Amino acid sequence: xxIVVCIKQVPDAKNVRIDxxxxxxxxxxxxxxxxxxxxxxxxxxxxxRDEYGGQVTVMTMGPPQAEEALRETLALGVDQAVxxxxxxxxxxxxxxxxxxxxxAVAKLEPVDLVICGKQAxxxxxxxxxxxxxxxxxQPYTTYGRKLELVxxxxxxxxxxxxxxxxxxxxxxxxxxxxxxEIGDPRxxxxxxxxxxxxxxxxxxxxxxxxxxxxxxxxxxxxxxVVKVFSPPPRSxxxxxxxEVEEQAERLFNLLKDGKVPGL
Amino acid sequence: xxxxxxxxxCIACGECVEVCPVEAxxxxxxxxxxDNSCTLCGxxxxxxxxxxxxxxxxxxxxxxxxxxxxxxxxxxxHLNGEVHSVSYELLGVGRTLADKLGVELAAILIGxxxxxxxxxxIGYGADxxxxxEHPALTPFNDESHSKVLTELIRQKKxxxxxxxxxxxxxxxxxxxxxxxxxxxxxxxxGLDIGEDGLLYQTRxxxxxxxxxxxxxxxxxxxxxxxxxxxxxxxxxxxxxQGEVEPFTPSQEAVTSRVTVVDTVIQExxxxxxxxxxxxxTGGRGLQKAENFxxxxxxxxxxxxxxxxxxxxxxxGWKAYSHxxxxxxxxxxxxxxxxxxxxxxxxxxxxxxxxxxIVAVNKDPExxxxxxxxxGVVADLFEFLPAFVKKIKEKRxx
Numbered sequence: 001x002x003i004v005v006c007i008k009q010v011p012d013a014k015n016v017r018i019d020x021x022x023x024x025x026x027x028x029x030x031x032x033x034x035x036x037x038x039x040x041x042x043x044x045x046x047x048x049r050d051e052y053g054g055q056v057t058v059m060t061m062g063p064p065q066a067e068e069a070l071r072e073t074l075a076l077g078v079d080q081a082v083x084x085x086x087x088x089x090x091x092x093x094x095x096x097x098x099x100x101x102x103x104a105v106a107k108l109e110p111v112d113l114v115i116c117g118k119q120a121x122x123x124x125x126x127x128x129x130x131x132x133x134x135x136x137x138q139p140y141t142t143y144g145r146k147l148e149l150v151x152x153x154x155x156x157x158x159x160x161x162x163x164x165x166x167x168x169x170x171x172x173x174x175x176x177x178x179x180x181e182i183g184d185p186r187x188x189x190x191x192x193x194x195x196x197x198x199x200x201x202x203x204x205x206x207x208x209x210x211x212x213x214x215x216x217x218x219x220x221x222x223x224x225v226v227k228v229f230s231p232p233p234r235s236x237x238x239x240x241x242x243e244v245e246e247q248a249e250r251l252f253n254l255l256k257d258g259k260v261p262g263l
Numbered sequence: 264x265x266x267x268x269x270x271x272x273c274i275a276c277g278e279c280v281e282v283c284p285v286e287a288x289x290x291x292x293x294x295x296x297x298d299n300s301c302t303l304c305g306x307x308x309x310x311x312x313x314x315x316x317x318x319x320x321x322x323x324x325x326x327x328x329x330x331x332x333x334x335x336x337x338x339x340x341h342l343n344g345e346v347h348s349v350s351y352e353l354l355g356v357g358r359t360l361a362d363k364l365g366v367e368l369a370a371i372l373i374g375x376x377x378x379x380x381x382x383x384x385i386g387y388g389a390d391x392x393x394x395x396e397h398p399a400l401t402p403f404n405d406e407s408h409s410k411v412l413t414e415l416i417r418q419k420k421x422x423x424x425x426x427x428x429x430x431x432x433x434x435x436x437x438x439x440x441x442x443x444x445x446x447x448x449x450x451x452x453g454l455d456i457g458e459d460g461l462l463y464q465t466r467x468x469x470x471x472x473x474x475x476x477x478x479x480x481x482x483x484x485x486x487x488x489x490x491x492x493x494x495x496x497x498x499x500x501x502x503x504q505g506e507v508e509p510f511t512p513s514q515e516a517v518t519s520r521v522t523v524v525d526t527v528i529q530e531x532x533x534x535x536x537x538x539x540x541x542x543x544t545g546g547r548g549l550q551k552a553e554n555f556x557x558x559x560x561x562x563x564x565x566x567x568x569x570x571x572x573x574x575x576x577x578x579g580w581k582a583y584s585h586x587x588x589x590x591x592x593x594x595x596x597x598x599x600x601x602x603x604x605x606x607x608x609x610x611x612x613x614x615x616x617x618x619x620i621v622a623v624n625k626d627p628e629x630x631x632x633x634x635x636x637x638g639v640v641a642d643l644f645e646f647l648p649a650f651v652k653k654i655k656e657k658r659x660x
Contacts, residue, residue, distance in 0.1 A: 011284035032285070036590050037590065062302075063285065065300065090264055095440070122284070122468070122469055124449065124593070125449035126434075126437070126449060127433075127437040129437075130405075130434060130435070130437035130438045133438060134409075134437070134441035135441060140521075141405065143430060160430065161526075162429050162537060164528045165527050166402075166525065166526045167523070168521050168522065168524060169522045170521040179583075180583060181583055218303055218319070221446070222445055222446030222479050222481065223477050224478050224479075225476070226463075226477065228473055229476075230473060231467065231471065231473070231474050231615075234620070237637070237638060239632070239638045244641055244642075244649045245649055245653075247646060247649075248646065248649040248653040249653060251621065251639060251650060252650070252654060252657060254637055255621075258618075258619050259597075260565075260598045261541070262565040
């Protein structure tokens with residue numbers, strides 16, 4: 001079985017904080033990390049490989065430094081990695097991103113399963129996984145928490161819903177996005193770490209994927225960001241002091257004035 | 264392509280260098296310079312007080328006749344015929360958009376045996392319900408529902424389509440957007456029609472630390488998913504008239520390569536996180552699983568949901584389905600009450616869209632107090648029972 005995992009390098013939220021005075025984004029040092037949800041995608045792929053054999057390829061689209069994110073996952077025992085990097089890819093929306101990833105999956109054929117994290121923490125759209133499935137015209141499901149193979153060619157997925165959970169089944173090849181309940185990602189092994197440092201990672205650009213510059217990046221995107229601004233600041237903060245009884249009285253009145261239902 | 268610097272206007276203040284998430288900007292020879300790692304995220308444009316930074320412009324591609332697309336659609340979500348409240352909220356904002364454009368507001372209802380639900384949608388503001396009923400369309404199935412919706416869009420051509428940013432909406436609407444080759448903006452918190460007649464879609468980005476306004480100028484429909492609990496639910500009018508228009512999908516559209524083997528609806532005593540007006544969350548300050556009683560008591564009293572921080576879930580005190588934050592759920596209730604929560608950024612990004620935030624914490628220096636409306640410095644085990652007592656007393660219970 002060949003599994004492709006799509007990951008994204010994102011800014012580390014730990015280094016982002018909100019300045020309470022101005023309510024704007026403050027960044028202290030700029031570290032990039034592997035999108036936290038994507039570790040569960042990597043783990044899901046490795047669990048399937050442990051159980052059924054095969055190989056795992058991890059892939060990311062990003063600037064050249066995104067190679068670092070790929071190497072981090074190689075240290076967990078991922079077999080190979082591909083970097084999709086091209087100046088023309090910059091500014092891609094979820095349409096252009098999922099198209100680019102789909103072309104890369106096609107180039108990696110045969111591929112039995114593509115796994116993505118449920119969403120990336122910078123954009124938070126959760127659109128690339130389903131979009132990728134649409135471009136590939138493959139069956140897919142989202143929010144998977146348990147994956148298993150049935151009869152060798154069917155994927156059975158237990159997935160979270162807003163109301164509980166659901167069990168779905170589909171023929172491979174397919175696309176699935178996964179959540180944290182897949183299980184904690186394994187620790188890097190020494191042997192894998194050594195290999196991760198040395199392994200050659202190919203870089204594919206638009207031309208390698210038979211994509212024209214106008215099909216990718218900002219040019220290939222249907223949505224355009226026209227304005228970026230700070231969220232409106234919260235109204236003045238009030239710290240409630242005094243005895244517990246007084247605090248409870250004051251909070252009740254404030255929330256009642258704020259029209260909180262049930263008060 | 265990368266962000267452009269106007270060298271005349273740039274004063275080399277370095278603000279953009281600070282704000283760039285990918286370290287693409289440096290000050291070289293007293294002027295900001297952008298290197299090739301720029302991802303065109305636009306954060307620097309907003310950070311520059313001197314308006315020295317712009318994003319590159321994109322030539323408008325040739326597109327089919329956009330004018331032939333008319334009307335505002337909302338995709339109604341339901342569980343076995345019971346309509347999800349977010350669908351009514353969509354009708355509220357959809358009504359405003361449709362009125363501004365002077366067009367019809369329609370709801371799309373896909374499943375089986377849905378006549379009652381169709382009438383509900385009309386009562387909440389739909390002028391028309393496109394009703395698609397077929398035994399194969401229940402239970403919900405991402406693939407068949409997206410194919411049916413795709414067929415409808417191709418035939419009827421709406422200019423705007425809104426769906427709920429629920430687990431269901433965020434799962435199947437992206438596939439529809441790709442199938443009809445248009446743009447989709449996720450998780451919008453604001454929608455408006457501009458003077459140019461376009462849909463201005465505003466959403467939080469970078470964990471809610473910035474807001475972005477997004478357009479889809481050259482494709483139709485303009486598609487958005489909208490967060491539950493953000494838009495106002497309209498008042499139900501039993502007398503309201505509307506048309507129910509049945510639609511017969513192709514046989515191919517109602518088939519799916521994905522089989523739903525089992526659907527499990529887990530009942531719970533307290534409300535569900537995404538839909539609750541009030542969320543009461545417990546953090547590490549709860550000390551142990553049993554102590555969550557005080558959180559649950561208050562949540563039940565206010566008909567609210569119980570939230571948990573990541574560390575609480577890691578400790579096994581609460582199930583993952585309660586987790587609020589970066590790797591859990593994003594909530595935006597009317598009231599968010601954080602008890603014994605320190606305020607780690609990965610938690611804050613999941614709740615800072617809440618209307619009123621209250622924190623109860625013993626430590627007056629806890630970072631959570633930086634983002635609250637009301638801060639209560641107290642031992643939560645003393646404060647919460649007192650607060651519960653107060654509510655009961657005021658309600659006359």
